[in-house]
Amino acid sequence: MPTNDLSSTSPQERTRSEPYLPPATQPVRAVVWVIHLALPMLGLWLLLANHDDLNIEWHDNLSHFWLIIAVAGINLVLGAMIGQASARRADARLLLVSLVFLSSAGFFLMHGLATPRIILAKGTYGFDLSQPIGLLVASVFAAVSALPLNERAAQAVLRSQVWLRGGLVALLVVWGVASLVPGLTALSSPAPPRGAGLGGFELVGVALYAVATAMMFQLHRRRPAAMLVSLVTAYALLTEAMIAGMSRHNWHLSWWLWHVLLTMAFVFVAYSAHLQFRREGTGAGLFDSVALSATVRKIRAEYEDALEELVGHIRRRAETKVPAATRLAGKFGLTEGQAAVLDRAGAALANERELSERLAALVDTGNQARVGLPERELLTRALDRVRQAYGDVRITLVSEGRVAMGSREYGPGDFPGNRPVLLDRAVVHPLTVKGQLAGALEVPVGRTPQDEALAATLASQLSLSLENARLYRELSTLFRQYMSPDVANSLLADPRTAALGGELVELTALFADLKGFTSFSERATPAEIVEMLNRYHTAAVPIILGNGGTIVQFVGDALLALFNAPAPQPGHAAAAAKAALAMQEAAEEICAGTPGYPRFRIGINTGLALVGNIGSPELRGFNAMGDCVNVAARLEGVAEPGTVVIGQSTLDQITPRPRVRSLGELALKGKEKPVHAYVLSGLS
Known part of the structure; x- marks a missing residue:
């Protein structure tokens, strides 16, 4: 049931629920106001009720005349x-x-x-x-x-x-x-x-x-x-x-x-x-409060525009050499003293807004320093944002141990203790990476100590961003050369994903190797073997990655790729089939130009597998284990060179139904029950 009891509500809630009363309409003042208005009516009643006793006649024509003339003049x-x-x-x-x-x-x-x-x-x-x-x-x-x-x-x-x-x-x-x-x-x-x-x-x-x-x-x-x-x-x-x-x-x-x-x-x-x-010292706005709501809104807008104009004028005062409030004084009918106060207030407001804008630029610079941005793009974004708050800002990176900033050059010895260099109209701050000079930041001389502190903080922020960008570039290059991009991205985003362990995930495993690799190796030199493997893998890897797969193993001439792990991937079975067919087309082109090369055979299977980091605390690797992966390896073993063999579970997940030829029920090593397999020849 609703209640009007306020005992259970907080003072803040009661304050919000009670109507706002301006000072002149608060209860005590309202009573006084009503009394002042009621007294004349009470006096009139007394005079009329006691006509003969109180309502006496006072006939003074001259006093009446001058009273009326004076009041009429005030009224006029x-x-x-x-x-x-x-x-x-x-x-x-x-x-x-x-x-x-x-x-x-x-x-x-x-x-x-x-x-x-x-x-x-x-x-x-x-x-x-x-x-x-x-x-x-x-x-x-x-x-x-x-x-x-x-x-x-x-x-x-x-x-x-x-x-x-x-x-x-x-x-x-x-x-x-x-x-x-x-x-x-x-x-x-x-x-x-x-x-x-x-x-x-x-x-x-x-x-x-x-x-x-x-x-x-x-x-x-x-x-x-x-x-x-x-x-x-x-x-x-x-x-x-x-x-x-x-x-x-x-x-x-x-x-x-x-x-x-x-x-x-x-x-x-x-x-x-x-x-x-x-x-207020002026009559310009005496009756503005009486105006219509639309007029009041327009007046407020004018004041806001005037403040913006004042701040902008003050920002340019170094060039104009004109008091900031001079134009506004004439516009709003201000006295000389009011204009001086307005000038000082505007200067304080401009400094405050300038400080806020520089703080915002510092925050935005930190937010834009995203891992993965190229170094030049990172600095370009930072420079565009910082110039909005600081004005003419320049950033230069080190080249051959020196930083060229306009007609001046700086070296590590010009910034002892990482202290900035003071010029006539600018301050040059060093940018460092791992304690070494990496560049320089030049900002205009600030008017307050806060400006100098913010410029130093900005230089530190840019140094950190630069160091992070270079470190990420090194790590990214290193990781991506030794593992799949999905695994590398996962590790860079969250190092905890490198912990030992795994989870059960439905995935599609693709096994591929080169049929005849052993006999080819017997008659080829080591250099020819490496060249052949690199040619095949150079063709296969982009195809697998382009279809969303993750390569987790290279073992000699064989490779294992996973689809739907570690990154979720809708339609992973179809994606693996498409990648396998494209790999065979690329392999055929390589074989056509080099007779005697072995040919790919590929096996694909879909099912549950344990996916995660396998190994020891000292050395580990990302892999998948389970019956699904084992069946894919067995299917690859029964495939003819140049063909792709898929299991029943993979076929069931590819829609529309692809073009296949049944191999019947196959008795695979390690499987008690036979597996129905198909030769994949194309996708609808």
Whole structure:
């Protein structure tokens, strides 16, 4: 049964299962935040519930005028700054947020200009309605700005920005003329003492602000940022300001409350922008956190590209002699101090990346030093990889006791104690094999002690790789001249395969010898005998190896080859038959050119045999023993010169059925039961 008990889970598991809460939305801070937003509403309720006692009238036209003008100015600056950010980033959300501030600022200014006894003699409908209308218009922009606009919608908003801004300006101009020119419209007419309202449309604005606040808060949870917290708080305060304005007790404390809430909303955003500006020293990215997700991704990509550009510029600083952060400072609006810090940080980053690349090159060089690679290919691969990290690197091998590196030559005496030779712009490290000078590695002079240590380690790694390559070449040549390639590869890959012992394996054994070899030996000289044997074996060995066989014995004129041992081989019976027929064809060509030569006879049998190393701890050999091998030898003994005889078990494994001629049941030496044998003449 599933359970919610966390007592049995580890702290790490609980951490992974609990949702992430940014600092500004952690429980304690959230409570404080809610209290700050709830207090104004509590104050409004107290004022309205005790109208006569607390909601006193305070009539100060001049203070009202300058308060409104100051806040409208702050709002206008904020709207302009966010508008510039939207133009710089081509971001629809920033455009809509700027319109929230601009529309509020414009109608707030209209409200201030309509203050009684400043321009107009008395309070008017325009004075009462300017700010509610402004808040209602701003609520539409706020709600749309909080939506997760897709690319198509965002582009539609951006294409309409001229109409949006132009329409807002036109609306403000018309409103200003209608409300400030006496007698022109009803807006400049005196309003009732209790003030005018929007007839319930304020509730629409409250709902839109509430939706915008909730959606911006969700955005902040996904993308924590101080400016988003400020915007969430501003939207919440605008919601409360619209609620407070619905009381319409002009010049009473409840009426002043919505002025205070509006002031708090705008000043809070301005103060947050001011703090961020002081912390970062620039206004270039003040509102980037508010932008759409696509814009944020683009900004991050720009920063990543800028870092890459910075690192590349720093790497080339020796040639360019230009401060690395100069171009980026202009691109991102950085101050001189920030550019200097960025330059130092970029230099540290470049050094770190350079060190990482050199370490990676060292590891790759070791991984590429595979046993079996030719020496020149090994060094070519290493040089290609190392140059990516170290630059102009050169490797030269010794020739006639000297290493020629450009116009310079080095000998063993130039590297006492295997210490490198320091040049003006390079360091030459010796490459040694078995303690003897084998070559030299030249790398550019490093800037740090780590560079020098890595270059020395690289020289040691190349020396080891070179020594291993030469040792493997010697061992490979030696092994392959005295044993089958499969056995040699097995020993080189794992020396433990040379241990005494074996395992039972199904295989196909091929025995071949030369019929008439004894009589030929009696009439031929030793040199002629050796020449004849070498000619036959030179023809037979490549055929057996080419068909996957392993030659385990040469005994005079005879040889034993195994198929499916030591390496697994599908279709081993057919492969042995194919090799035997090809051997007879090659032997016929040799006999045709040299009359009197003996001819091959071959016996093949398939079955189980004990395969492994046989001998003593001092001397051993790879071989196979068992009835299968003995039968192959007996079949070879009954074969006529130039023919191939196979047993029943071999025939059964060759598909499709080859061309054979039955020899019937043969009584072979050492076998109690007869063996059915066939003369193989061809494969289908």
